[in-house]
């Protein structure tokens with residue numbers, strides 16, 4: 001994932017700006033990127049084929065958890081060479097697209113909760129009122145929890161993990177707002193700014209689920225931007241929102257997310273600081289997670305023991 005982030009960052013490799021450099025041999029000054037490309041290709045190749053071959057060789061052992069992306073296809077019989085290739089690289093695309101983007105959003109969610117106890121209280125009040133305290137929430141409860149929907153949407157507006165989306169280049173000449181854009185121009189979609197435009201979002205740097213006033217239309221406008229545009233829009237957006245939603249709902253229904261304590265027992269309030277890379281994470285911070293009640297602890301324990309089965 002680190003190599004991907006480095007490779008996709010505009011300006012990191014001169015050859016992206018001066019494509020003629022691709023004809024420079026790897027041993028000449030300016031051709032070093034070819035060695036890097038070869039090495040990184042080996043890494044991603046091993047990762048893709050390694051996990052696929054592991055999946056095939058463990059199909060019968062019970063080590064492979066089902067259902068999984070490859071399972072349904074492999075159960076149909078031995079795939080052709082082309083299909084095998086497609087399966088391996090669609091798996092790499094799914095994991096590559098999902099892993100760090102989702103990890104970063106989950107970390108940002110916990111940071112937002114530590115910084116905004118008032119949001120937690122409001123969400124917990126909604127969960128307790130709608131679901132009660134006798135069962136764990138379910139993804140189907142989403143329909144009845146507008147504040148929780150706003151809480152998750154606001155995560156993507158406040159600090160999406162892909163502030164500059166994925167870089168593209170124009171496939172033909174274009175004119176936008178009177179500006180001529182030539183074919184092959186690099187386009188960096190500034191998703192962060194679109195979601196922090198003060199003309200649309202009052203106090204854009206503030207994490208505030210109330211700004212949507214419960215309107216799903218206003219929330220959709222955020223999610224329509226956060227996952228990119230056009231035919232290369234993120235295919236995992238629904239999965240990503242559902243994952244965030246499940247994690248937020250499960251933790252807030254059962255736990256309080258609290259700041260860590262220093263040696264004197266004082267709360268350490270973390271800064272809202274983020275790395276500036278293709279995929280943006282929060283700077284490291286500490287927190288405490290405490291079950292809201294003995295009943296909540298038991299519900300969680302039961303759910304964990306069911307998962308282990």
Ligand code: HEM
Pocket residue numbers: 093094095096097098099101102105160161162165166226227228229230231232233234235236237239240
């Ligand atoms: C918080 C989570 C996520 C965020 C913020 C995110 C964001 C994005 C963005 C901005 C793009 C670029 C779209 C464009 O080019 O305009 C993208 C592409 C992509 N995403 Fe996601 N994504 C997330 C989760 C996922 C998940 C869970 C998956 C798969 C299960 C996934 C798979 C992909 C793939 C395969 C692409 C490349 C699509 C293409 O180029 O045709 N993403 N994502």
